[in-house]
Amino acid sequence: MTEERNEGLHPLTVALRDLDETAVNTLVEHEIDAQTPALRVVGYLNDGMVAVGRLFAEDEYFISQLIFSAEIFRGVMARLAPLLGGADPGEGGGKVVVGTVKGDIHDIGKNIVVTLLRGSGFEVVDVGVDVPAERFVEAVRESGAKVVGLSALLNFTYPEMKHVVDTFVAAGLRDQVSIIVGGSPVNEQVREFAGADHYAEDAVTGVDICASIYR
Template sequence: MSNLTQLARALVDLDEELVSSLVKQKIEAGEPPLNIIKECNEGMGQIGKLFETNEYYLSELIMSGEILKGVMSELEPLLANVEKDSSSAGVVVIGTVKDDIHDIGKNIVVTLLKGTGFEVVDLGVDVPAETFVKTMRETGAKVLGLSALLNFTFPAMKEVVDQLAAAGLRDKVKVMIGGAPCNEEVRQFAGADFLAKDAATGVSFCKQIYGQN
């Protein structure tokens, strides 16, 4: 963890007071909100690894989530002003896959998408594949975002893509995945179209699909 920033390390240490103080300092110094989120994402990635090696348990995951909610309450007013668009840019369906209850990263993407003019259908967390497929059929959305923080939920991502294919929807939908442990190998395993390494690239992908770029 020696390469982590002070903010990321404070998050890993579950030091709520220090995290809050550092975030406020960064905001006052004019630090872009997406940079602050990037540091938090680094911390969450480390927390995910600690959970998978049984060094952290569910209570630590829940605590880290609560700390991040506090961070987001500070950043959301700033994120809402990152980019505005008066017209609807398109519909995006998004959710955290089954057996994963993490929503901080997903919520960041949702906030940015809404700020950019997209209509977002947020299905929440622990979402079954059937619900994703049903919602894609009902909304006619061109983009589906799948979020996960835990490695063992990668098969749930693949199941969503497989069920889209079985429903005859796969060629009509672009699937985007994201979350701290997601990488190109995971994208290929899941059969997704795009890996969103951060919230901003996820928004860029959605704009590209809807011809906004």
């Protein structure tokens, strides 16, 4: 990798982009020793994943490299998860159903959202990945959650987000839940298209929105 390519990037971002697992683990330990907030460390790693995605889009990386980047990330998150905390849901906490919509198996971002929510005192029903709309509705019925978080990283799954919202309407539960959408390609336009209530550009914003709903 050239010097230019590393310009302005945190060493942790570079190490993850270059799939150097040993360097990633060493640098994470350095950051923990230096008492860098865990969320900031996650941010550097997030940038690394975005860089991996870019290299994949440019045909420089293949699917095996995407898979390996995810494995490195997962390993590091196990180390960082206990250090993550956040917003306060107020007395009694709150319940949130979170999952990645049908057709999509990306779960790293969703898992960060789940970790942060739990670290902030929320009770989370994690319905997993590739989740059919009916499963989100069922999870709300079972748990009584007032918030549903939908994750999607593939732009062809936007209609599925809309389908989840429509399924809540058909089930007569739409007025009882706030629906938050997130995932790197998701934005305010996607939220509007899907008919969701909120768009969160990152996990911290998502936790803040949940806290404001339950406050």
